[in-house]
């Protein structure tokens with residue numbers, strides 16, 4: 431496909447601007463000359479060429495509305511269109527963020543209700559909706575933990591992170607000035623309790639735990655883990671990006687978590703992965719409420735207003751009040767499913783992952799062979815040993831079968847990891863077809879390994895040198 435610059439013909443245009451009826455002013459008179467250029471080098475095309483170019487480009491895109499997207503840990507579930515319709519209501523989109531609270535009662539009420547709903551679903555005392563993504567929520571949570579110990583006059587400098595954790599966990603700990611220490615997993619894929627006991631001390635501020643973890647396994651010893659952490663005066667942080675697996679089944683607050691961040695753009699069905707901004711609300715137990723970011727919504731009688739009057743707050747973590755529009759979509763999702771619907775979503779997510787796991791087990795290595803939660807993690811080690819076909823090759827070959835590849839090479843403790851998260855919104859037929867493709871690729875790897883190593887074979891752009899693309903990105907078109 432041609433670049434839009436290649437379609438350009440001098441003088442061709444998509445729109446006519448009427449002649450200006452005010453006197454022209456030389457740009458030099460109000461803009462520093464160093465910012466001015468004579469030639470802008472913009473493509474010149476007609477309207478229909480412009481429309482066709484971008485329509486064609488959009489058809490080369492891949493999204494959950496187009497096909498199965500089993501990207502583990504990312505929860506690429508279908509986003510019901512009703513959420514979009516609700517979020518597009520002019521009462522939500524038209525309100526200026528500086529509008530005084532008297533004119534924003536409905537929207538403030540919605541935010542307040544969302545905080546209550548999330549607190550109930552996750553068993554936390556209070557939520558903030560300010561952070562704009564999961565990693566931002568982690569940062570906010572760890573900042574609160576830091577402030578909590580500062581207030582208590584305790585010098586704790588370590589945050590423990592399991593070896594299965596998402597890379598953002600150690601990053602959030604380090605950004606707050608903590609030393610991050612890796613906690614080993616046991617043979618079952620859970621927390622190694624002996625290692626935790628060894629590492630827990632008065633120096634440890636928190637354990638950042640993902641439950642279910644990134645192997646898709648629920649931490650069987652969670653109560654013991656919470657006891658060990660709390661027993662030493664530490665706090666238990668929950669990475670709730672994987673909350674899809676337990677909605678309505680269990681609540682982090684009841685399991686002993688003191689802080690949890692959510693990803694509305696995963697669990698609560700708002701578009702992500704290039705499809706839209708995120709939202710990473712953070713829930714806290716009672717002992718951390720005072721540290722929540724400001725402004726907070728306060729209810730006085732029937733009225734809602736903002737308040738900054740919380741002296742122990744960590745301050746503001748984002749402009750205005752987070753990605754309001756994303757919160758509206760997630761609110762619509764929660765209200766349209768209801769309690770029973772959310773529970774059923776978790777059940778179906780777990781069922782679908784186990785279904786895929788059982789079908790693919792004879793064809794791919796399954797390092798942790800237990801009932802899984804919302805995702806299952808295979809390894810491509812068998813294929814590497816048999817024919818030199820790597821997980822990357824399998825992932826690229828899936829593109830030829832019109833599937834988005836699963837997450838690969840994560841979690842790090844599984845060599846050649848293939849992490850499949852089907853989500854609850856997919857039918858049995860879709861799962862069967864996907865498994866058939868995975869099985870076909872396993873056969874190809876045996877019979878015609880070079881074919882798999884050359885994949886993708888059907889896409890406009892073939893196998894890219896990803897290292898070169900990352901190190902020396904070539905994003906300019908030059909004549």
Ligand SMILES: *Cc1c(COP(=O)(O)O)cnc(C)c1O
Nearest residue numbers: 503563564565596598669671708
């Ligand atoms: C996605 C994810 C994150 C990070 O969320 P972002 O919104 O991408 O910042 C953190 N932890 C886990 C386990 C995740 O799956």
